[in-house]
Amino acid sequence: MAESQSNFSDGAAYERFMGRWSRLAGQQFLNWVDAPKGKSWLDVGCGNGAFTEEIYNHAAPSAVIGIDPSEGQLAFARTRSGTPGAKYQLSGATPLPFGDASFDVTDMALVIAFVPDPAFAVAEMARVTKPGGIVASYMWDLPGGGVPLSQMMRAMKEIGCPTLQPPNAAFSSMEPKRQLWIDAGLKSVESMVIRITVSYKDFEDFWQTNTLPLGPQAKIIQDMSTETKEKLRAQLQKSLPIAPDGRIEFEAFANAVKGNV
Numbered sequence: 001m002a003e004s005q006s007n008f009s010d011g012a013a014y015e016r017f018m019g020r021w022s023r024l025a026g027q028q029f030l031n032w033v034d035a036p037k038g039k040s041w042l043d044v045g046c047g048n049g050a051f052t053e054e055i056y057n058h059a060a061p062s063a064v065i066g067i068d069p070s071e072g073q074l075a076f077a078r079t080r081s082g083t084p085g086a087k088y089q090l091s092g093a094t095p096l097p098f099g100d101a102s103f104d105v106t107d108m109a110l111v112i113a114f115v116p117d118p119a120f121a122v123a124e125m126a127r128v129t130k131p132g133g134i135v136a137s138y139m140w141d142l143p144g145g146g147v148p149l150s151q152m153m154r155a156m157k158e159i160g161c162p163t164l165q166p167p168n169a170a171f172s173s174m175e176p177k178r179q180l181w182i183d184a185g186l187k188s189v190e191s192m193v194i195r196i197t198v199s200y201k202d203f204e205d206f207w208q209t210n211t212l213p214l215g216p217q218a219k220i221i222q223d224m225s226t227e228t229k230e231k232l233r234a235q236l237q238k239s240l241p242i243a244p245d246g247r248i249e250f251e252a253f254a255n256a257v258k259g260n261v
C-alpha cells in the first residue's frame, strides 16, 4: 500500500534521515498541543516510533497505540526502550481499526501528505477520539519548502532532475490543512508554524544523509548516473549555506493544527 509510495521501510536509516528532525519539531508540537498527562493516545503513521517516544517524554501517557503500514518501521519501533508498553500495529490511516471514542488524544506526525484521502483520515481520527479529546497533526510545509530535504530538492531541480512530492503534499500547507479540521467538525481549531534548525557537520554528512534510500527522492537519486551525481554534488556545493568551518545549517518549518472532538 502506501509504503511503496512513501518508501520509509528502514527504521534505523530513517532515524538519521528524518527521525532527529522529527524529534526537534515533535517536541515543539507536543508543547503546543499541551495534552493533559495520563491520557490514552493513538499515534497514526508512527513510523519507527521517534515521535511516539516524544509522547512518552512529554505527556506521560496511560496507553499508546502506534499504527503504520510499514512493518520495517514498526519492527524498529518495537525495539525502543523509550516507549514502554506501547502497542505497535500494522495498519493504514483509512479506515482506522478501532471503535468510536477509543482514545483521549489522536495524532498524526509528518504523515498527512502520504495518506491517499486526507479528509477521510481526519474524519477517522475524529471518530476514534473521545468527546472533548484532541485531534492534532503537524507536517513539513512541502509546497513552501519547509521540509529538511528542501535544499536537496532545490539542487535537483536546478540541474534539471525531476523531484517527487508525496501524493497529498498540498494538504501540508496551512490553510488546506486547517480546513480539513474544520470540515471534520472539530471544535476550537488552532494552528501554528513550527520552526527548527537543520544542521549537518559538513558536506559529506549532508550528502550521505540526504542520499539514504528513504523517502520519495531516493529512487531518483539511486538511479542517477555517476556523472549526474557529480553534477548534483557540484550544484549543492554552490547552493548550500556552507559555513567557513564546513557546517551546514538551515531552517525547516512545519504546519501544526489541533482541534477538539
Ligand SMILES: C[S@@+](CC[C@H](N)C(=O)[O-])C[C@H]1O[C@@H](n2cnc3c(N)ncnc32)[C@H](O)[C@@H]1O
Pocket: 002, 003, 006, 008, 018, 019, 022, 026, 044, 045, 046, 047, 048, 049, 050, 051, 067, 068, 069, 070, 073, 091, 092, 093, 094, 108, 109, 110, 111, 114, 115, 116
Ligand atoms: C515521515 S514518516 C513519519 C513517522 C513518524 N510519525 C515521525 O514523526 O517520525 C511518514 C510515515 O507515514 C507512514 N504512512 C504512509 N502512508 C500511510 C497511510 N496511508 N496511513 C498511515 N501511515 C502512513 C509511513 O509508513 C511513514 O512511517
